[in-house]
Amino acid sequence: MESLGVPLTEVGALTADGQTVPASHIPAGGDEIAVLGVTRPQPLPGPARFLLDVHLGTLARRLRLLGVDTAYESVDIGDAALAARSAADQRVMLSRDRGLLRRRELWAGAYVYSHRPAEQLKDVLSRFAPPLTPWSRCTACNGVLHATTKEALHDKLEHGTERSYDTFAQCTDCGQVYWRGAHHSSLNAIVEETLLEFGGQPSTAPSDT
Numbered sequence: 001m002e003s004l005g006v007p008l009t010e011v012g013a014l015t016a017d018g019q020t021v022p023a024s025h026i027p028a029g030g031d032e033i034a035v036l037g038v039t040r041p042q043p044l045p046g047p048a049r050f051l052l053d054v055h056l057g058t059l060a061r062r063l064r065l066l067g068v069d070t071a072y073e074s075v076d077i078g079d080a081a082l083a084a085r086s087a088a089d090q091r092v093m094l095s096r097d098r099g100l101l102r103r104r105e106l107w108a109g110a111y112v113y114s115h116r117p118a119e120q121l122k123d124v125l126s127r128f129a130p131p132l133t134p135w136s137r138c139t140a141c142n143g144v145l146h147a148t149t150k151e152a153l154h155d156k157l158e159h160g161t162e163r164s165y166d167t168f169a170q171c172t173d174c175g176q177v178y179w180r181g182a183h184h185s186s187l188n189a190i191v192e193e194t195l196l197e198f199g200g201q202p203s204t205a206p207s208d209t
């Protein structure tokens, strides 16, 4: 399969003359081989958590916006390090690089078919069906957000922000503050559209920087 350019991450069941066989099966002469696609949603050996390569930054932010646990570094750490991290953290490696997806160390992996973030998001959500909890993660660092008050944030807010907004959240990891702000409507459109199609919890928490 891989010599034809298809990473095994994209291959579901394999059969030889109607019998299911492992990917290591060596066909005998005359065997009829069938290759099925992956099932959707695809079962994983653990929770649906992801690791994205350096080219998928927009997809990473959108997954985090929806509360999906998504690791991403904006610098290229190389295929070997990515594969090792997928294995160590038990994260699904998402990439458009077939060579990376052929690495045996990966805990799990998936080829991202589209180059457009909106289609990439739908592809990943329909393939792995991760639970969606919008506005619960920091889009900058993947940390978990906690609700807070403008009093607690007093020294971090500009005066205009403090006057205009009432609902705030803060990242437990990097301290980034989120509130209902100017970009809320465009992000909210992504969240609402996704929830309509894929389900999840209604969005109630603060949203934007």
Ligand SMILES: [Zn+2]
Binding pocket: 138, 139, 140, 141, 142, 143, 171, 172, 173, 174, 175, 176
């Ligand atoms: Zn953060």
